[in-house]
Amino acid sequence: xxxxxxxxxxxxxxxxxxxxxxxxxxxxxxxxxxxxxxxxxxxxxxxxxxxxxxxxxxxxxxxxxxxxxxxxxxxxxxxxxxxxxxxxxxxxxxxxxxxxxxxxxxxxxxxxxxxxxxxxxxxxxxxxxxxxxxxxxxxxxxxxxxxxxxxxxxxxxxxxxxxxxxxxxxxxxxxxxxxxxxxxxxxxxxxxxxxxxxxx
Numbered sequence: 001x002x003x004x005x006x007x008x009x010x011x012x013x014x015x016x017x018x019x020x021x022x023x024x025x026x027x028x029x030x031x032x033x034x035x036x037x038x039x040x041x042x043x044x045x046x047x048x049x050x051x052x053x054x055x056x057x058x059x060x061x062x063x064x065x066x067x068x069x070x071x072x073x074x075x076x077x078x079x080x081x082x083x084x085x086x087x088x089x090x091x092x093x094x095x096x097x098x099x100x101x102x103x104x105x106x107x108x109x110x111x112x113x114x115x116x117x118x119x120x121x122x123x124x125x126x127x128x129x130x131x132x133x134x135x136x137x138x139x140x141x142x143x144x145x146x147x148x149x150x151x152x153x154x155x156x157x158x159x160x161x162x163x164x165x166x167x168x169x170x171x172x173x174x175x176x177x178x179x180x181x182x183x184x185x186x187x188x189x190x191x192x193x194x195x196x197x198x199x200x
Contacts, residue, residue, distance in 0.1 A: 150196035
């Protein structure tokens with residue numbers, strides 16, 4: 001009985017503790033490999049870019065419904081097309097007045113530009129910041145063509161969706177294939193030869 005009590009009171013040996021630590025280490029590595037924190041961060045950034053794209057498309061559609069023009073048009077006789085270009089603080093601009101898309105959709109201090117306040121200034125500052133993934137806009141010349149806003153996806157799940165759209169399906173005739181598929185502009189330098197994730 002004395003020997004049994006002394007074994008119980010002694011606690012764990014060093015070898016037993018090392019085995020437990022090794023097992024915990026293996027489990028931690030397995031959990032980290034499953035979760036992949038970098039992929040989760042990239043997916044969060046892509047989700048934010050997609051949300052910004054949806055808000056911007058909605059603001060552009062509201063502007064068009066209210067004024068009967070696209071924000072880059074000054075008069076109805078202007079062509080409705082917009083060549084592929086990044087959305088930033090300097091562009092795209094309207095045909096004659098020189099007002100940027102963001103000035104047309106938000107508030108502006110320039111007298112020649114009349115903002116419609118479809119989006120907030122904080123949204124403009126976030127979307128045009130050099131720290132975020134750049135959004136690119138395109139609209140074809142036909143009146144029925146859609147407005148596309150695209151970004152370069154950083155996460156594998158968003159890249160897979162972009163690849164399936166560009167490589168695996170029939171694209172709409174007004175889709176900006178030349179710019180969005182195979183050489184999507186990448187402001188963050190993480191997916192330089194990939195396909196764009198585009199809405200709609």
